[in-house]
Amino acid sequence: MHKSILILGACGQIGTELTFALRELYGNDQVVASDIREGSESLMNSGPFELLDATNYAAIEDVVMYHEIEEVYLMAAMLSATAEKFPERAWNLNMNSLFNVLNLAKERKIEKVFWPSSIAVFGPNTPKDNTPQSTLMEPSTVYGISKQSGERWCSYYYHKFGVDVRSVRYPGLISWKTLPGGGTTDYAIEIYHEALNKGSYTCFLNEDAKLPMMFMDDAIRATIKLMDCNSDQLTVRSSYNLSAMSLSPADISASIKKRIPDFKISYDPDFRQTIAETWPRSIDDTKAKEDWGWEPQFNLENTTTEMLKNLPSQSF
Structure with missing residues (x-):
C-alpha cells in the first residue's frame, strides 16, 4: 500500500519506534521523520529526515507540500514531569503543534492525523479502577490539561470540519529501545537499566503506586491498527482508552527478582x-x-523478559 507519512517528534521515546515500524510497513522513503533535533544514527540513516519545529505552521506546511504527505503522526510533546517545570512552554508546544496539524487537515492539505492523548487527562476525582471511556475528567497537571484540551479540539475539528483525526490515551510505556522522556512512569524503564547496571534502584514513586502500563510494542501496534481501520468503524473522536496491564514498582521489582x-x-x-x-x-x-x-500481547512477565534480554545489547 502506498502511503506518504510525516512523523513530528520522531526522535522521542514513541516517535523513534513508530518511525521504524512505519518504515518497515510502508517503505523507508514513504515515511519522513522530523524533529527539532537530530535523532540516533540508526534513525537518521533509515530514511528521509527533516529538521522541523512542530510549532511552526509554515515550516510544516512546506514539508507536507514538498513530500506530498497524506498522513501526519504528531508525537511532539512535553511530558508530565518536565511540563510541571515549564508550564507555558509545555502548553505552547503541546497545543500549538496540534492546531497546526488540525488546520492543515482542515485545509485538506493532509488526509489523516494521529495525535496521542494520555491517562493524564484523568484527575483526582476520576474513578480510579476500571476508569471508563467517558467519565469525570479534571486533570491537575499541565500535561493533563493540555491533553484534555487537545481531545476536545480533536473532537471539534472532526465534527465541525470533517477532519479525520484519531487518538489513543497512552498509559505508561515501557521500552528497551529508547530512553524515557520526562514522564511520571519513567521509573518503569529506569528500574530495568539499574537492575542490570547496579543491581539496585531507588524509585521516585511509592512501592504500591499502581498505574496502567504497556510494553512499547503493543503501543506501536495499537497506533498503527487504529490508523489503518476504516473511518466508519470509529465511534470515539476524542481519544480511545487503551490498556494492557496495571503495575506498581513493587510488582516490577518482584518480576525482576525472579531473574536477578x-x-x-x-x-x-x-x-x-x-x-x-x-x-x-x-x-x-x-x-x-x-x-x-484492540488486544494487548504483552503482560508483566514477558515484558520483563524482553527488557532484561535486550537492554545489555543497547547503547545510548
Whole structure:
C-alpha cells in the first residue's frame, strides 16, 4: 500500500519506534521523520529526515507540500514531569503543534492525523479502577490539561470540519529501545537499566503506586491498527482508552527478582508521586476492543523478559 507519512517528534521515546515500524510497513522513503533535533544514527540513516519545529505552521506546511504527505503522526510533546517545570512552554508546544496539524487537515492539505492523548487527562476525582471511556475528567497537571484540551479540539475539528483525526490515551510505556522522556512512569524503564547496571534502584514513586502500563510494542501496534481501520468503524473522536496491564514498582521489582535474585529496590518519592496519585489504577478499554479489535500481547512477565534480554545489547 502506498502511503506518504510525516512523523513530528520522531526522535522521542514513541516517535523513534513508530518511525521504524512505519518504515518497515510502508517503505523507508514513504515515511519522513522530523524533529527539532537530530535523532540516533540508526534513525537518521533509515530514511528521509527533516529538521522541523512542530510549532511552526509554515515550516510544516512546506514539508507536507514538498513530500506530498497524506498522513501526519504528531508525537511532539512535553511530558508530565518536565511540563510541571515549564508550564507555558509545555502548553505552547503541546497545543500549538496540534492546531497546526488540525488546520492543515482542515485545509485538506493532509488526509489523516494521529495525535496521542494520555491517562493524564484523568484527575483526582476520576474513578480510579476500571476508569471508563467517558467519565469525570479534571486533570491537575499541565500535561493533563493540555491533553484534555487537545481531545476536545480533536473532537471539534472532526465534527465541525470533517477532519479525520484519531487518538489513543497512552498509559505508561515501557521500552528497551529508547530512553524515557520526562514522564511520571519513567521509573518503569529506569528500574530495568539499574537492575542490570547496579543491581539496585531507588524509585521516585511509592512501592504500591499502581498505574496502567504497556510494553512499547503493543503501543506501536495499537497506533498503527487504529490508523489503518476504516473511518466508519470509529465511534470515539476524542481519544480511545487503551490498556494492557496495571503495575506498581513493587510488582516490577518482584518480576525482576525472579531473574536477578539479588536485586534491591528502595523508595524515595518525589513530586511525581503526587502526579501519580491523580491518575487511574486501571483502565476500561472496551470501546477500543469493540470498535477496532484492540488486544494487548504483552503482560508483566514477558515484558520483563524482553527488557532484561535486550537492554545489555543497547547503547545510548
